[in-house]
Amino acid sequence: MELTLWTYEGPPHVGAMRIASSMKGIHYVLHAPQGDTYADLLFTMIERRGERPPVTYTTFQARDLGGDTAELVKGHIREAVERFNPEALLVGESCTAELIQDQPGSLAHGMGLDLPIINLELPAYSKKENWGAAETFYQLVRGLLKDKVDGQTTHDPRAWKQEERNPKVNLLGPSLLGFRCRDDILEIKKLLNEHDIDVAVVAPLGATTADLLEIPKSDINVCLYPEISESTCNWLEKNFGMPFSHTVPIGVGATKDFLTEIHKLLDLPLKPNNANNESKLTWYSQSVDSNYLTGKRVFIFGDGTHAIAAARIAKQELGFEVVGLGTYSREMARPVRKAAEAIGLKALISNDYLEVESAISEAAPELVLGTQMERHCAKRLGIPCAVISTPMHVQDVPARYSPQMGWEGSNVIFDDWVHPLMMGLEEHLIGMFRHDFEFTDGHQSHLGHLGAGKAATDNSSLTESQKEDKAISESVNLDSPIWTPEGKEELSKIPFFVRGKVRKNTEKYARQAGCRKIDSETMLDAKAHFKG
Amino acid sequence: MTSTLNRPSDGQGSVQVHQDPSVQIQEGALVIAVYGKGGIGKSTTSSNLSAAFSKLGKKVLQIGCDPKHDSTFTLTHKMVPTVIDILEEVDFHSEELRPEDFMFQGFNGVMCVESGGPPAGTGCGGYVTGQTVKLLKEHHLLEDTDVVIFDVLGDVVCGGFAAPLQHANYCLIVTANDFDSIFAMNRIVAAIQAKAKNYKVRLGGVVANRSAETDQIDKFNERTGLKTMAHFRDVDAIRRSRLKKCTIFEMEPTEDVLEVQNEYLSLAKKLSESVQALEAEPLKDREIFDLLGFD
Secondary structure, three states, X not given: XXXXXXXXXXXXXXXXXXXXXXXXXXXXXXXXXHHHHHHHHHHHHHOOOOOOOOEEEOOEOHHHHHOOHHHHHHHHHHHHHHHHOOOEEEEEEOHHHHOOOOOHHHHHHOOOOOOOEEEOOOOOOOOOHHXXXXXXXXXXXXXXXXXXXXXXXXXXXOHHHHOOOOOEEEEEOOOOOOOOHHHHHHHHHHHHHHOOOEEEEEEOOOOOHHHHHHHHHOOEEEEOOHHXXXXXHHHHHHHHOOOEEOOOOEOHHHHHHHHHHHHHHHOOOOOOOOXXXXXXXXXXXXXXXXXXXXXXXXXXXXXXHHHHHHHHHXXXXXXXXXXXXXXXXXXXXXXXXXXXXXOOOOOEEOOOHHHHHHHHHHHOOOEEEEOHHHHHHHHHHOOOEEEOOOOOOHHHOOOOOOOOEHHHHHHHHHHHHHHHHHHHHHHHHHHHHOOOOOOOOOOOOOOOOOOOOOOOOOHHHOOXXXXXXXXXXXXXXXXXXXXXXXXXHHHHOOOHHHHHHHHHHHHHHHHHHOOOEEOHHHHHXXXXXXXX | OXXXXXXXXXXXXXXXXXXXXXXXXXXXXXXXXXXXOOOOOHHHHHHHHHHHHHHOOOOEEEEEOOOOOOOOHHHHOOOOOOHHHHHHHOOOOHHHOOHHHHOEEOHHHOEEEEOOOOOOOOOOHHHHHHHHHHHHHHOOOOOOOOEEEEEOOOOOOOHHHHHHHHOOOEXXXXXXXXXXXXXXXXXXXXXXXXXXXXXXXXEEEEEEOOOOOOHHHHHHHHHHOXXXXXXXXXXXXXXXXXXXXXXXXXXXXXXXHHHHHHHHHHHHHHHHHOOOOEOOOOOOHHHHHHHHOOO
């Protein structure tokens, strides 16, 4: 554990809250001090929910610690059960309460309550939010279903054939505060229905305890978000013999692979693709105008699932050059490392946003695909950015339909990524035409209120173009060649995102060639030198 | 007149440090810790016992707690990497680990883990055992297991000795019919009785190993209240099975091999069906010398 101003994931009890709030008829008694109730805001502000999470806090204060906190816990449990009459009760503690060692789960079990009680042991000092959510979902599913395990794993994923019905699958993993889960569910349901596959249980989002009991009756499980549901899918496979799918259908290629995998698991012949149903992304990629995207340098950082999917789309479907790939999720470090190695990169595994920021700045990408935090640092660095993963901001929970998965998801991703890039071109246009007589000072690029003409004295309020100019004029040290006004003007015509590189290369050439001054001719020579 | 305040029972204001409750092994798994003097055959006994439990249809997990990490060697037919080795590889970010990194399927589905540990004289073996149990729990490996066997290191009496006692239901003590190993057994009994005040651990019984006779053991048992649960003579097949890197259940079924197999099966059956906690009273060192002498 370390002190930080900002984290990618909350503590594990926030993960448990996500599961409790996602489901219906569940209540969570959380042994936590007063201040820990702040987590409610994540659900009311970011998800804009119409109700508070179904959580009762024991909200102990300093003076309670001198008394009997165990009695306090029991009182809250009793009240919560009477008032909310839940179908199942989750009992756990927050990081602060873990230190008092009241063991609220054991207390609840000893109270003789007549409902399923799930005791959550979430080590707050070594685990984080996604792990907490996965563990809560696992304990809930296992708690409700373990009595139904009969040791016979004779589950047949092809049973739908004898029973003369459509194949049935469960979608496991979507939750509140996940990335676009609400719309992904609709999109995947639509996709599967087109192939005559029915969706039985969706959990945890929108599920009741009765729904969880139905899980083993389906043919296979679809593990939509491995961060949340992989451990549960593994348990269901081990104990009920239910196979589950591993492909996450984000992107055109992955959606195709997903369909193939699902059909194979169900032993169902895959119908030929209906071109009308497919994503428009492939069509756009083939368009005459699309090649300006080719080779764009992109830096990707997020949760494991979305980062890996983004890398595949960027590299294989849009022809971008991935210059950085990483995740804050230790649980997903392995697959992310593997994905990075496959494209010749070393993955960045870190939950330190400053480390991520310096990696971005080092890689000098033209587009950043990241979380809410990368949006901030991309803004600071003047680089276009699209958010692809949690943690997210209100603006990443749009009112309109905007899935990430399936065919429509690919369309949404295409728009989300390409728009900031096209806007990014404006910045360099402003740079190019700044010296034109028709150009009015004070034009602002999309990169903010850092307009190109604004009088600026410190670097923080300069545009990228101005920073470059400033760097050039400040670079008068003894071994650096001097830029003539003519050379400077020539350099300023070069788009800002490659200007730094051109400047360094030209200076390197000048030093090698023994030029003390750089004018437009030196620049042409340097260009010829590096191209040859 | 002075009066003494009632001393609160342990756990309220006492200095006894309790185990972190989150690392308790729960849910009805039978947890057995195997103790005994160094070199007495704990690993062989543990592995054959694990194999016997698996033959009875139980889901078994064996945890080797010795830094020399050869406890599960006859089950897996190889030296598997230890939990500490694996944790070092991921810079102690245990979140990165998957069960298949540190848990290996051995003979007849027995799950095998070697906790590993610090080199002799440094670090804390108890910490290593604790970390291992935590890791197994986080990966849900203890939840659907019927029997857990801790093969404890023999030569040291420290945290590494005590940690398994915090998890175990029953302790088995392996001993030969000689003074040294019975002397060690006596100390183990004392340690277990001390732990039993705060934990659920109880004495299961004695495994007489590598001895034709059991007269000394019997004498000791009678005085202390212990009981012998299984008796293995100095059978060459057991020694050869170790050389062949396999359990006794994979040996050619000759008469003496079958006899040993049956003894292990009956021990496993007794442990899962009719084991009773023994109330044994350890002897003082002087008493044990007087009892068994120097012969």
